[in-house]
Amino acid sequence: MNATIYDVAEAAGVSIATVSYVINGKRKVSDKTKAKVLDAMEKLDYRPSVLASALMGKQTYSIGMMVPDISNPFFAEISRAVEDECRLAGYSLILCSTDHQKDRIGQYLHFLQQKSVDGIILATGILDGSSLDGILAKGTAVVQLAREIPGVPAHAILADDREGGRMAAKHLLSLGHRNAAVLAEDARITSSKERVQGFAEAWTDADLRLDPDRILPCTGGLEDARQQAVQLLSSRNRPSALFACNDLLAISAIQAARELNLSVPEDVSVVSFDNTLLASVSFPGLTAVAQPIAHMGKLAVRTLLQEMKGEGAGVQQRIVLRPELVIRSSTSTAVQEQHT
Amino acid sequence: MNATIYDVAEAAGVSIATVSYVINGKRKVSDKTKAKVLDAMEKLDYRPSVLASALMGKQTYSIGMMVPDISNPFFAEISRAVEDECRLAGYSLILCSTDHQKDRIGQYLHFLQQKSVDGIILATGILDGSSLDGILAKGTAVVQLAREIPGVPAHAILADDREGGRMAAKHLLSLGHRNAAVLAEDARITSSKERVQGFAEAWTDADLRLDPDRILPCTGGLEDARQQAVQLLSSRNRPSALFACNDLLAISAIQAARELNLSVPEDVSVVSFDNTLLASVSFPGLTAVAQPIAHMGKLAVRTLLQEMKGEGAGVQQRIVLRPELVIRSSTSTAVQEQHT
DNA sequence: TTGAAAGCGTTACCAT
DNA sequence: ATGGTAACGCTTTCAA
Numbered sequence: 001m002n003a004t005i006y007d008v009a010e011a012a013g014v015s016i017a018t019v020s021y022v023i024n025g026k027r028k029v030s031d032k033t034k035a036k037v038l039d040a041m042e043k044l045d046y047r048p049s050v051l052a053s054a055l056m057g058k059q060t061y062s063i064g065m066m067v068p069d070i071s072n073p074f075f076a077e078i079s080r081a082v083e084d085e086c087r088l089a090g091y092s093l094i095l096c097s098t099d100h101q102k103d104r105i106g107q108y109l110h111f112l113q114q115k116s117v118d119g120i121i122l123a124t125g126i127l128d129g130s131s132l133d134g135i136l137a138k139g140t141a142v143v144q145l146a147r148e149i150p151g152v153p154a155h156a157i158l159a160d161d162r163e164g165g166r167m168a169a170k171h172l173l174s175l176g177h178r179n180a181a182v183l184a185e186d187a188r189i190t191s192s193k194e195r196v197q198g199f200a201e202a203w204t205d206a207d208l209r210l211d212p213d214r215i216l217p218c219t220g221g222l223e224d225a226r227q228q229a230v231q232l233l234s235s236r237n238r239p240s241a242l243f244a245c246n247d248l249l250a251i252s253a254i255q256a257a258r259e260l261n262l263s264v265p266e267d268v269s270v271v272s273f274d275n276t277l278l279a280s281v282s283f284p285g286l287t288a289v290a291q292p293i294a295h296m297g298k299l300a301v302r303t304l305l306q307e308m309k310g311e312g313a314g315v316q317q318r319i320v321l322r323p324e325l326v327i328r329s330s331t332s333t334a335v336q337e338q339h340t
Numbered sequence: 341m342n343a344t345i346y347d348v349a350e351a352a353g354v355s356i357a358t359v360s361y362v363i364n365g366k367r368k369v370s371d372k373t374k375a376k377v378l379d380a381m382e383k384l385d386y387r388p389s390v391l392a393s394a395l396m397g398k399q400t401y402s403i404g405m406m407v408p409d410i411s412n413p414f415f416a417e418i419s420r421a422v423e424d425e426c427r428l429a430g431y432s433l434i435l436c437s438t439d440h441q442k443d444r445i446g447q448y449l450h451f452l453q454q455k456s457v458d459g460i461i462l463a464t465g466i467l468d469g470s471s472l473d474g475i476l477a478k479g480t481a482v483v484q485l486a487r488e489i490p491g492v493p494a495h496a497i498l499a500d501d502r503e504g505g506r507m508a509a510k511h512l513l514s515l516g517h518r519n520a521a522v523l524a525e526d527a528r529i530t531s532s533k534e535r536v537q538g539f540a541e542a543w544t545d546a547d548l549r550l551d552p553d554r555i556l557p558c559t560g561g562l563e564d565a566r567q568q569a570v571q572l573l574s575s576r577n578r579p580s581a582l583f584a585c586n587d588l589l590a591i592s593a594i595q596a597a598r599e600l601n602l603s604v605p606e607d608v609s610v611v612s613f614d615n616t617l618l619a620s621v622s623f624p625g626l627t628a629v630a631q632p633i634a635h636m637g638k639l640a641v642r643t644l645l646q647e648m649k650g651e652g653a654g655v656q657q658r659i660v661l662r663p664e665l666v667i668r669s670s671t672s673t674a675v676q677e678q679h680t
Numbered sequence: 681t682t683g684a685a686a687g688c689g690t691t692a693c694c695a696t
Numbered sequence: 697a698t699g700g701t702a703a704c705g706c707t708t709t710c711a712a
Binding site: 050054070094108111114138255281 | 342400401410417420432451456588591617618621
């Protein structure tokens with residue numbers, strides 16, 4: 001169906017070797033011959049098969065991207081950044097939404113291996129590092145993005161989650177909040193754990209105490225988060241501020257507050273993390289610790305390409321980017337605490 | 341680096357043909373031999389190369405997905421549905437965000453062709469149909485999703501956009517609104533055009549007039565949409581209701597209203613289209629015409645698979661799914677119009 | 681400056 | 697029931 005290198009060679013009256021050489025310019029071809037070949041390629045609408053050339057030991061020019069869920073705005077946005085950088089370098093991106101499920105991760109890893117992808121960007125948490133052993137042993141380049149899996153010997157591009165947590169805390173402290181609670185993600189996700197830890201540290205540094213039971217892991221999706229927030233906000237000792245580990249959690253918190261007729265930020269301030277589209281379309285707009293999403297995506301691809309070219313020199317990179325606090329309207333000064 | 345079929349054959353003490361036959365069961369292999377082979381495969385962690393088998397005329401088990409922008413929640417959600425259905429059938433999804441740019445579309449089409457994808461799902465609007473001629477001529481299966489490009493001879497899975505527009509209009513009419521305006525997308529996108537047309541039709545059917553200059557194409561992103569909405573809502577003859585052709589536009593409208601100290605839905609009702617995550621996290625929650633996103637994605641893949649297997653029988657399918665109105669809090673009865 | 685031919689990892693036809 | 701081998705479309709070494 002598709003024209004092959006043989007068709008082109010025949011049409012141009014040269015050997016397939018010559019055609020190959022004009023395609024990838026690995027040796028000098030006379031202008032005249034080159035013109036003939038180019039002409040034939042054009043006429044036949046010839047596209048060299050990546051399959052065949054990959055089989056000969058060249059690259060497949062495709063890389064795999066593993067995320068928990070592409071329909072989650074954070075991962076959609078970071079995937080977009082990754083995709084752009086890939087395209088610029090001539091690579092395609094294969095999408096893999098894992099839902100954090102072990103068997104799914106395994107299946108996708110299998111797929112990617114079978115397709116001989118040149119590299120893998122790992123932005124999904126929770127998988128026991130050993131699943132990767134096979135891939136890594138076979139020399140596939142891997143870089144972790146936005147999440148770091150303990151014990152995985154691969155590059156990592158991260159936001160400084162701990163520092164981000166600290167920034168959130170400091171912002172709240174500077175507004176006079178002393179009684180806060182945290183809406184966290186699954187504790188097995190390192191980035192979330194780090195955020196909470198940073199937040200707690202800053203709290204401790206201010207000689208305040210953040211009770212462990214004020215840290216609520218919300219693993220059951222939006223609905224679960226809202227319910228937990230409702231419970232929290234209707235408790236006797238209602239916190240004046242909430243730190244949500246991502247924008248979705250923050251929005252759930254706001255919905256919970258609304259449900260209880262509390263207003264944000266007057267009655268309760270909310271600081272979020274990520275700063276996706278959701279942070280800017282939310283009402284009130286979310287004050288959020290922003291991850292440099294576009295930059296992270298770009299860097300991940302560049303690091304991966306380097307590794308693929310073997311320029312890594314064996315050193316495992318771990319690049320940590322500074323987040324930035326974006327102040328919108330979901331936080332304000334704490335009201336006097338009402339002691340009864 | 342990777343074990344090959346030769347390694348397995350050697351380890352099992354059989355020929356590569358036999359190994360191949362146990363892999364794809366195309367002929368009877370004695371249980372004993374089969375066991376030996378399976379054993380060897382296991383030991384060597386052998387993964388058949390999709391590349392090589394595709395080169396032999398089999399499938400590549402990968403399909404391309406073209407969308408305008410994966411970071412747009414609607415496309416992220418529909419891609420997720422597509423991805424799931426692909427995985428279930430053993431296919432990988434290659435992501436292509438086109439930004440509606442012609443050269444990007446061309447480049448991606450080129451990539452996909454080189455990689456010999458088995459099929460392409462086209463969910464990006466605006467491209468002159470002829471770009472596809474090459475691909476289609478080469479026999480690649482194609483289905484259009486959520487958007488239909490005039491003159492492209494390929495299956496299409498669509499929401500009934502016109503009917504959706506009508507539903508939006510009827511909802512507003514039933515609430516007593518008589519003075520409405522529309523926030524539209526680029527007029528070259530068929531789905532958007534249909535929505536507007538349906539809306540206008542229903543308006544006409546009610547013996548009302550929808551002035552063409554009340555239909556605002558918002559091509560400049562969120563910011564542009566908000567500004568247009570501000571202008572609209574601060575005009576003398578302020579509409580009591582807005583129909584936004586997607587959730588992002590609806591949210592821009594709400595932000596515009598807020599900026600002008602108008603409240604939604606008391607002062608102005610807003611009906612949206614799509615019903616993505618944004619519709620449910622927005623405040624107020626968006627009354628929206630819901631596209632059956634998951635269903636559409638699934639159907640697109642199934643149709644594509646059918647076409648790939650040649651089960652199409654040459655008939656070009658055009659499946660139109662009924663949207664559904666989801667009522668939330670962004671619409672309410674019209675207030676008495678204040679004539680001066 | 682160009683060509684012949686081996687080889688990449690499969691599949692499938694033809695033998696045995 | 698199993699094996700030998702040509703072929704798929706390309707890259708690259710060796711020769712000319």
